Amino acid sequence: MKRTVLFDVGRLLDRTARDAPTGVDRVCLAYADWLASRRNVTLVPVLTVRNRLRTIDPGGFGRTIRTLRKRWAGDDSPTRSEHDLVQALGSGGNGVSIIGHEALPQGLAARRAHAVSQALASRPLTPPTPGQTYISVGHTSLNSPATLAGLARNGVSSLIMVHDLIPITHPEYCRPGDDVRHWTRVRTALAHASRIVVNSRYTADQLAAFAVREQLPQPPTQAIPLGLEPAFLPCTTAPADPPYFVHIGTIEARKNLAFLLTLWRRLQEGMGDACPRLVLIGRYGWENEAVLDHLQRSPNLQGLVHQVSGLPDAALVRLMHKARAVVAPSSVEGFDLPAVEAMAMGVPLIASDIPVHRELVAAAQLIDPLDGPGWLAALEAATRKRPIAPPYAAPTWAAHFDAVATFIGLDS
Known part of the structure; x- marks a missing residue:
């Protein structure tokens, strides 16, 4: 029944x-x-x-979820943001960072009007x-x-x-x-x-x-x-050169990104031209002023740290597969989907030693979210030689x- x-x-x-x-x-x-x-x-x-x-209307809602799934999944064609980001990551370093380079979605007004019309109907x-x-x-x-x-x-x-x-x-x-x-x-x-x-x-x-x-x-x-979505599957793609790391998630205080960017400045001071790039993938959230100050005003981070948003899954997968590692230094999480996705894909994960990471991604390299020297050592080592990702049985x-x-x- x-x-x-x-x-x-x-x-x-x-x-x-x-x-x-x-x-x-x-x-x-x-x-x-x-x-x-x-x-x-x-x-x-x-x-x-x-x-x-x-x-x-169930029919209208069905069309909405099919449209969202297709848009959020993406395809083999790089978006403008992904194309520009890959170009910047592959360059020898021109001192220019991509920061918030995301045009308003095409057809934004029509999308909003469609949602409003469903609600009004x-x-x-x-x-x-x-x-x-x-x-x-x-x-x-x-x-x-x-x-x-x-x-x-x-x-x-x-x-x-x-x-x-x-x-x-x-x-x-x-x-x-x-x-x-x-x-x-x-x-x-x-x-x-x-x-x-x-x-x-x-x-x-x-x-x-x-x-x-x-x-x-x-x-x-x-x-x-x-x-996890089907796109986040294991792959043996070789890491990119020059090396880069990826963080995925809303840019907000609990993600501990001001700490991460402070580390990146220290990496640049110690490694010079050998310093890896960092890509922050996510929308701006609450209490992000310290992160923006680092991104926009720190001369050491220009050309090294980039921030984009609005990338579909296909683009995320391509960027994650070629990264030296995914980094997840959060102070607190309820689940942390990007960390689980990285482990499922066989991409090395360097994450904060917090309860939910110990529960869900215990085999990753876990470091106290305030241990600056520990994080610096892990990032520098992964830059010089990509870690081997451990086996992982991903939830489905x-x-x-x-x-x-x-x-x-x-x-x-």
């Missing part, structure tokens, strides 16, 4: 204009594909408007009935308890994904007010969700500790690692969704 699943698509509609996804965006898209593919599921795409669920959801399931994996609909509480009153079960508790545990790395907003979201999930899925044991431990502090019961919770979306289906009773 088919189960009706109300899938919250609010975050995906909000991301319609983007050329590349964040980690949470990837999860939302993977869940949309999974639910749409299941024969025992009737997928009803919904979004939350003023604490009320509204439904959008939404209509009130027919009152849900017992036996239906509501799924939200993008932290949407959690800013108020009204939505989940109303679903529970109507006998609708719910599955909520909590990606991390970083705004609560480390508010110094987040936008002012994010701690209060996320506190509300997590309390809402604990108080009203039927089940909660998290991406790591570390996040599960943080959630359990929060529930104790807030004196809230915790619904059944399961830690299920996220899967198939295994993730098998576990989720069992958890919520969709496996029959």
Whole structure:
């Protein structure tokens, strides 16, 4: 018998204009594909408007997710940003860095108009009935308890994904007010969700500790690692010369990038012309002023450190395969998808020694995120000779969704 699943698509509609996804965006898209593919599921795409669920046209939403998947995956044709970056990395060093070289996406206005039109064309959801399931994996609909509480009153079960508790545990790395907003979201999930899925044991431990502090019961919770897109597969591509390293992720304070750029200046001072390049791939986030100061004003980093955003997966894969290593010096993470992707591809990974890295990528070279001499030694050694990446059994979306289906009773 088919189960009706109300899938919250609010975050995906909000991301319609983007050329590349964040980690949470990837999860939302993977869940949309999974639910749409299941024969025992009737997928009803919904979004939350003023604490009320509204439904959008399934056909239109299906076209949206197909468009996003194609755009975010990319192809064999390099984008303008990738082409310019590869040229800069292969040059002998002209003292000019690529910083934020990303034109506005083509057709941006049309993309935004399409997303708005889908939202405006939404209509009130027919009152849900017992036996239906509501799924939200993008932290949407959690800013108020009204939505989940109303679903529970109507006998609708719910599955909520909590990606991390970083705004609560480390508010110094987040936008002012994010701690209060996320506190509300997590309390809402604990108080009203039927089940909660998290991406790591570390996040599960943080959630359990929060529930104790807030004196809230915790619904059944399961830690299920996220899967990877098919593009991130092992390859024996030789590293590029001149050598370079790659960091992937939003440029924000918790990524510890000001520390990384300080290291790069020290590398340049010690290695001179032999100093490797560094590529920061990601959008600008919160508290990035120190990083921008390094990028724009440090004479030692000009021509050595580059920053781009909006690259599709195909471009990421090409750049990662030829890097000496992927670097992930974060102070805190809930999962760290790029680190897992690097290990799955057989690209050496140098990462911070934090709980989630010890859990998910323990075989990588892990260094305390404040150990400057340790990081310098590792980077210089990897520049002179690329490390051998250890064997790694990568988590898969198939295994993730098998576990989720069992958890919520969709496996029959």
